[in-house]
Amino acid sequence: MSNSNLTRRGLLKTGAIAGAGLAVPTYLSADGHAYTNAPQGATVTLGFNVPQSGPYADEGADELRAYELAVEHLNGGGDGGLLNTFSSKALKGNGILGKKVEYVTGDTQTKSDAARASAKSMIEKDGAVMITGGSSSGVAVAVQALCQEAGVIFMAGLTHSNDTTGKDKRANGFRHFFNSYMSGAALAPVLAANYGTDRKAYHLTADYNWGYTTEEAVRSSTEALGWETVNAVKTPLTQTDFSSYIAPVLQSGADVLVLNHYGGNMVNSLTNAVQFGLRDKLVNDKNFEIVVPLYSRLMAKGAGANVKGIFGSTNWHWSLTDEGSKAFVKSFGTKYGFPPSQAAHTCYVQALLYADACERAGTFNPCGVGEALEGFEFDGMGNGKTLYRAEDHQCFKDVLVVKGKENPTSEFDLLEVVEVTPVEQVTYAPDHPQVAGGSLGTCNPGA
């Protein structure tokens, strides 16, 4: 059916629309700023992109608390927290470069798509000049690439995979958290000292990117000290019952089980392993042991009594007694009534490091900020002397080896620090095979 009746009304309508369409471009003006979202007026907006739903919602909630605390301290509120112990004194408590810090929040849902949508809306709609947060490496890599394209700085939150500052590194992205390689390098000597050098290890690995890099790191560090890897089995990320994976472990002749799992996965697999009585077994005349490469307090809480005596590594722990850690635990505890997690710590520190870099650079321009962060050495943030390496934008600092506490005194006192592995022992070359293959590119100021 075709009818091409030209009516007076139709002609007028079409004409009006076409006219409006033609007139529009003459009003358009290109954005004249030097870089994306240059702050106008007396405020600067930061974007806090954390998981508020999904498997890591607990960590996300703690990250958000840390960011709110950081904003309070940057704007001169509260007790100043780590501003007092931070080795750089550029921050005055009057916001950043005299501009009051405001923030917007978003939910990453621990999905790359959702995280990018949320980060994009912060950049495009709310004018955020920096995006930070997240609790998963997949999300960190996705958002980092987005920030590179959009021309804003990305300060990674909790992300442990080697790839974030390895093959997926970007010039606009920075990570304070440690990585799989460091976990392996810090854990191996402690394991060798406690369990001997002729152990047979069996790996259960979460079947995704972070699992692979962690398995590789732990495997190569322990094998270098004489351990043998009997088998490595991948488990689906959505698995909640690991009994079918645990049963074959004893038949394999292995005497150590390494659980490359995180979050709920680790809670379930560890609980299953302990329930199977693995830890009471004697294999090859040695006590059967379990190792969890990446620990967090929230995971230890989930696994309850099962974590007792189990080794792992962590970025930071609230029981540390240096000035920085004490100051942070105090201001966080005063505000929220319980000690912060390592996710909260790394996010808080990232926010302060960004603010400090802006002050020292005298600009919010990502290129200037990046330059100020590259090769920056600092202290007093709870991890001892730390270096933001210029080659891959990864922080190098001491790594904590922790153990599940035998006699916890409270629901937060679940881990004890066994050893503080010095930074030299966990430092690697930027072209180390476990992280090789990426290129930073050059910084992108956008606009």
Add this chain to the structure above:
Amino acid sequence: MLGLSKKDTSLLIIVCILALFAPFILNPFPEGSAMAQFNAGYPDLMQRLVIFGIFAIGFNILFGLTGYLSFGHAAFLGVGSYAAIWMMKLLTMNVIPAIVVSIIVAGAFSLLVGWISLRRSGIYFSILTLAFAQMSYALAYSVLTPITGGETGLQPKYTDPRIFDRALEQGESARANLFGLQMNSSAELSVGNWLFTFNAGYYLAAIVMIVAFYMSIRIFRSPFGLMLRAVKSNQNRMNYTGMNSKPYTLAAFVISGMYAGLAGGLLVAMDTQVGAERMFWTASGEVVLMTILGGAGTLIGPVLGAGFIKYMENIVSKINKGILEQWFAFLPDGIEDLLITLVYPFIGKGWHLTLGMIFMLVVIFLPGGLVEGGQRVAAMFRRKKSNPETPDGKTTPAE
């Protein structure tokens, strides 16, 4: 016009106007005002609105016409996305090959899935498609990591071959473009306190959406569409008359799979990143919600439903407690706290709760979706001035 009836032409024109003037329509509140929170006129969301509109239009060709409820359509979206990103990695950052190949690959994949799943109907068909989608998701997430990037997903890299493009200069990042017009380039127009953003990528997606919508009208009004409706109303009766309905349902399945692939390709063209979550079953469920919320079997319903859900997801989920406190700051303390406690569960991360309640209300009181709501409002006005052309208010003959 264009082989459409007068009513369909005016519908198409309305969709064109909505799509082309979206930057104005979605940004009704001036910058910096308290209501600016509700502005949706920024490029990323506008792109998502029209792309998921395409996805829902395609889904509606299958579900709305044949009544076959596919619970695995996100798989086609995901497969299209992966195909598109590989085109960008291997051939060129120009979006045309990416979009075309995403349609072809998704079409081929849906042919395979449809050929197997359509052996059953009803709930069994739904479960089969769901199983296929979850398999695709699991494969993409772990087993096929070398092809799909696993959890991290895929992005264009500096080191990709891209045989048709010139080599990138050091530090230059690969950007999706249409013959040099970058998808993320925008022009801004500020009128008073209002700021309107016109984004190249959005307009490409909007034009594709209009074409997709036009094609869906033609399919709805064609003899083929009538055959599909016959499948929905009584497939047994059709089979008894000697008609083989399978080729028709399979064709509808493949067409809607291609629409999903097109949406997937466009998603990559706008934002050059693919993650496996795109294929998760909740994403398949979302398009079912969009279609039912807007009005299954209607032309414009799925587009409205998609827009509604994406708006909720991106705007309501970003309201946090601080913003609530600003809104209710003028009230006395006790009432302010009470209101915040009452409203807080429904915003921010609770947006799913709000969406669920609206969905329930729509399904119970407006079974025909938002379109039925619109028709009822229109009918209220129409009743006053009688309409001599269609005295019973119906244009379709009784069965």
